[in-house]
Amino acid sequence: MSPSSDSAYPADVRAALLASARAELLENGVGGLSLRAIAGRAGVSRATPKWHFGNRAGLLTALAVEGFAQLGDALAAAVADVADPAARFTALGHAYLDFGLGNPELFDLMFRSAELDRDAPELVQAHRDSFAVLGDAASATAGGAAADPAEVSLLAWAAAHGLVLLVQDRALQSLTGLATREELGAVAHRLADTFTALVQGPR
Numbered sequence: 111m112s113p114s115s116d117s118a119y120p121a122d123v124r125a126a127l128l129a130s131a132r133a134e135l136l137e138n139g140v141g142g143l144s145l146r147a148i149a150g151r152a153g154v155s156r157a158t159p160k161w162h163f164g165n166r167a168g169l170l171t172a173l174a175v176e177g178f179a180q181l182g183d184a185l186a187a188a189v190a191d192v193a194d195p196a197a198r199f200t201a202l203g204h205a206y207l208d209f210g211l212g213n214p215e216l217f218d219l220m221f222r223s224a225e226l227d228r229d230a231p232e233l234v235q236a237h238r239d240s241f242a243v244l245g246d247a248a249s250a251t252a253g254g255a256a257a258d259p260a261e262v263s264l265l266a267w268a269a270a271h272g273l274v275l276l277v278q279d280r281a282l283q284s285l286t287g288l289a290t291r292e293e294l295g296a297v298a299h300r301l302a303d304t305f306t307a308l309v310q311g312p313r
Contacts, residue, residue: 124162126152131173135215140225145169170219171227175236177213177220182240184209189243195250196306202244203270203302210274211295217274241267248309262309269305273298 130152134143145159145166152158163169188205189198210217219225226233241263248263276282277294288294 123152123154123158127154127159127162127169128173128176131169132176132216135173135219139215140170140219140222143170167225167227170225171230171233173216174220174226175230175232177216178233178236178240180213180216181206181209181220182236182243185240185243189247195247198250199247199266199309200303200306202247203266203305204299206267206270207273207295207298207302210271211277211291211298214278218278221271266305266309270302273301 127148130148131143133151134148138147143166146156148169149156149159159166159169163172184205185202188201192198192201228234244266245259245263248266249259273282277291277298282288282294282297286294286297288297
């Protein structure tokens, strides 16, 4: 199949493959992804994904890079019009929770080291870029001379990330007795608020 032999052939093959992979991810999860199915959905030959991404790990890594860019955009948008440091910190926690709980398959892929080329420079950079706004907020929010903004930033990430996993794995449901994801999400958001208050310290 080629652009000259099939008018339906996508103009931007790489973008079409990533869109196809995203759709397959939503339908089948990480474990159900196959290059053959992705190629078929994109309308290209079976060999095309390997031509553009090398192998399955390369394609999934590129998809994860897109995911981190999306996460970074969501975090930046959450604080675009928020001036108060504590409010910014809390808004970032909420945005991270919303992203993780709203995109469970993509979130799972982004942090599954066994499925990705973790040393790929573009993935490393995308991960760092997505968290830059969190580091800035931590520097402005951390209270007390002993508070290291870099460590506060990492701890905030660990807390928000852990809450996403606790909801996804139904562990938070088991501990709280809550039944719906909406209720669990509300609890996770309140815990993010509590974390901000603890980081900020006495005022």
